[in-house]
Amino acid sequence: MPEKKSQMEAIYRHMWASHEGGPFAPLDESLHPRPHSMLYEVVSTCGVSSSSLVLDIGSGRGNHSCALAQRFGCAVVGLDVAQFHVEQGRARAVQEGVSDRVSFVQGDIEALPFEDERFDFLWSRDMLMHVLALPQALAECARVLKPAGAMLAYTTVATGRMEPKEAAWLYASFGLVLESMEEGVVEAAFQAAGLQMHSKEQLGSELMEWVEEHEGRASRELMRLARMLRKPEYYQELLGTRRYEVALANYPWALYILLGKLSPTLYVLQKNASS
Ligand SMILES: C[S@@+](CC[C@H](N)C(=O)[O-])C[C@H]1O[C@@H](n2cnc3c(N)ncnc32)[C@H](O)[C@@H]1O
Known part of the structure; x- marks a missing residue:
């Protein structure tokens, strides 16, 4: 399987490094986005x-x-x-x-x-x-x-990155x-x-980058979403079904903008x- 060998080499040569600094370090630096103001x-x-x-x-x-x-x-x-x-x-x-x-x-x-x-x-x-x-x-x-x-x-x-099924769910919710x-x-x-x-x-994503850089909104909401999806019954009981559903639809908003x-x-x- 020579193609598999070269494919894995091409991917993993950069994959491990992408978690670290080196050539990827500039990705941790702000592009100085403007705020909503x-x-x-x-x-x-x-x-x-x-x-x-x-x-x-x-x-x-x-x-x-x-x-x-x-x-x-x-x-x-x-x-x-x-x-x-x-x-x-x-x-x-x-x-x-x-x-x-x-x-x-x-x-x-x-x-x-x-x-x-x-x-x-x-x-x-x-x-x-x-x-x-x-x-x-x-x-x-x-x-x-x-x-x-x-x-x-x-x-x-x-944008073209939005998949029809996720759009249908988000828009209806x-x-x-x-x-x-x-x-x-x-x-x-x-x-x-x-x-x-x-x-x-x-x-x-510019204005949302500012919000994330100054307020950490997207990362906080991503973790809220992860917890809600992992323990739905627990959070539905805690928040009530309607609050749970609105939050479930609201939190991906900032993430979809960043994506x-x-x-x-x-x-x-x-x-x-x-x-
Ligand atoms: C995402 S909020 C934005 C609120 C505000 N403009 C802001 O930027 O913070 C959307 C607002 O539009 C209102 N809205 C939705 N449909 C409307 C309509 N057909 N006519 C007037 N207001 C509407 C909603 O009630 C809600 O207050």
Whole structure:
């Protein structure tokens, strides 16, 4: 078996060494990734100021709505489909002393409860993947944006490394929409809505590398996942089935980003003047 001999030699000559330093040592050094706060730096290039009215779509716990108001002095409306998020956002705005400028409403991106051309800037972070009808949702975004207004869309798309079976499980568990995680579908929906792609940056694992390097999130969640998978009954009893299932779906997220199966992507869009 001469082929087997040369195959094993070719693999193991480098395999043992790959656990050590030597030529592999640079892999332990940071590539100096940017943190998630780079998104705010992008906002500052979009002309957001103290006179701007900003819509935070899918505002979640309200942290970004408050941070935008604090950084730019602007007024912000946070919109989220989940009522408990709206309440969390309101409580945070009071706690952070910005409730005079930051308000929250319950609503769906597919039918925004605002009049045409109300907002100067739209911020949509980590939510387009949940949207069922992306063309309808983005048409709504374009409708409520002032002429020539800008939108920051930070969303995650699946890459060719994502296997269909793992995608099907992850998306079903986490309420993600397969088509809305396809780069081509997302970009076609921007175009159809009259939102011109001003810039696009494939961030890939960069921001998650920062989180791992500074907070150890991915390695902690990997170990949590390993323990949950090894002793499912124990953790289901401890956490309750629903909490267990949500955590089981949530923890692979950071790992899939680091493995290159999911790729966070940052778009700056501009409403066509004629739309
Ligand atoms: C991953 S969280 C992101 C929250 C926040 N933007 C952030 O970056 O921390 C996704 C959010 O989108 C909201 N969401 C999902 N579908 C929505 C829809 N159709 N319209 C409005 N909000 C939606 C969820 O309730 C959740 O708060």
